[in-house]
Amino acid sequence: MSASGGLGRRTLWIGVALGIGLALVAGCGVRDSGGPERIAVGLGLDDTRPSTSTSTSTTTSTIVAQSSTSSVEQATTTIVQTENVYLYFVSGSQLNSTSVPLTSPASLGQVMAALQAGPANLGAPGAGLRSALPATPAIGVVDRGDGSAWVDLPVTFFDNIPQADQVRAIGQIVLTLTSQRGIGGVRFFRGGEPTGVILGSGEQSEPDRAVSRADYRSLVVGQSESTAPTVTTGPVTTAPATTAAAVTTTVIGQPTAGPGPPTSTANG
Numbered sequence: 001m002s003a004s005g006g007l008g009r010r011t012l013w014i015g016v017a018l019g020i021g022l023a024l025v026a027g028c029g030v031r032d033s034g035g036p037e038r039i040a041v042g043l044g045l046d047d048t049r050p051s052t053s054t055s056t057s058t059t060t061s062t063i064v065a066q067s068s069t070s071s072v073e074q075a076t077t078t079i080v081q082t083e084n085v086y087l088y089f090v091s092g093s094q095l096n097s098t099s100v101p102l103t104s105p106a107s108l109g110q111v112m113a114a115l116q117a118g119p120a121n122l123g124a125p126g127a128g129l130r131s132a133l134p135a136t137p138a139i140g141v142v143d144r145g146d147g148s149a150w151v152d153l154p155v156t157f158f159d160n161i162p163q164a165d166q167v168r169a170i171g172q173i174v175l176t177l178t179s180q181r182g183i184g185g186v187r188f189f190r191g192g193e194p195t196g197v198i199l200g201s202g203e204q205s206e207p208d209r210a211v212s213r214a215d216y217r218s219l220v221v222g223q224s225e226s227t228a229p230t231v232t233t234g235p236v237t238t239a240p241a242t243t244a245a246a247v248t249t250t251v252i253g254q255p256t257a258g259p260g261p262p263t264s265t266a267n268g
Contacts, residue, residue: 080103081103082101083102085180086100087100087119088172089126090131090165092221094221095216095220096221097179098126100122100125102114106180107143108141108143108183109141111177112141112173112177116134118131134160139153139154147183148184148186148210149186151177152192153190153195155190166198173186175216185210186211186212187210188211194207199216200216201215
């Protein structure tokens with residue numbers, strides 16, 4: 001075989017192989033339809049198009065209807081019942097009463113508080129009056145329910161009261177308390193211990209004795225011991241007048257030194 005013949009045959013076989021290859025490519029290729037075609041996912045290829053999602057948002061507007069209600073407040077009137085109580089204050093050198101309204105029913109504690117507050121806040125009824133009682137400390141008082149009131153004076157009660165006013169201070173307490181319903185006598189304590197007090201006559205009461213209005217009648221404006229009613233069964237005799245010296249020698253709140261009070265006073 002010549003060299004030219006072998007080369008021709010080799011060239012023929014290469015041409016046949018190229019023809020077969022082109023035929024296979026033409027049979028398996030993608031036909032060009034002139035536009036893009038979608039490749040099915042089922043062939044194992046991923047969809048290369050960007051994914052798009054459509055979301056629908058629904059906005060709900062709620063309109064709240066505000067109802068305007070106007071309420072008319074009705075004025076209410078609360079009636080507070082009061083009662084007039086009589087408080088005794090110093091007028092000149094004697095005691096005088098003035099009427100003061102307090103919430104009803106007025107307790108003895110209310111009455112004592114009003115008495116210690118003094119006449120300064122009473123307006124016209126308190127004009128010309130003063131009090132011998134100190135405003136503080138508070139004076140304790142208890143209604144015993146047997147017609148008597150127990151008054152507990154602070155230990156320092158008499159410390160800042162002039163001696164001439166000490167009997168008036170006790171008279172203010174006794175006359176005021178015995179002006180209240182159901183109270184006929186007052187018994188005094190000092191620091192929780194029974195104590196005697198100076199009477200309107202200048203004498204000292206016994207610690208266990210309750211004093212009454214009659215013991216301080218001589219201190220009230222317009223009244224004196226000589227005007228007090230007396231009952232006699234025989235000829236009227238004039239008793240010697242009590243000297244003022246007995247008043248000035250008595251120590252307030254302490255038992256009288258020396259002989260005790262007259263028998264008639266001690267026996268109450």
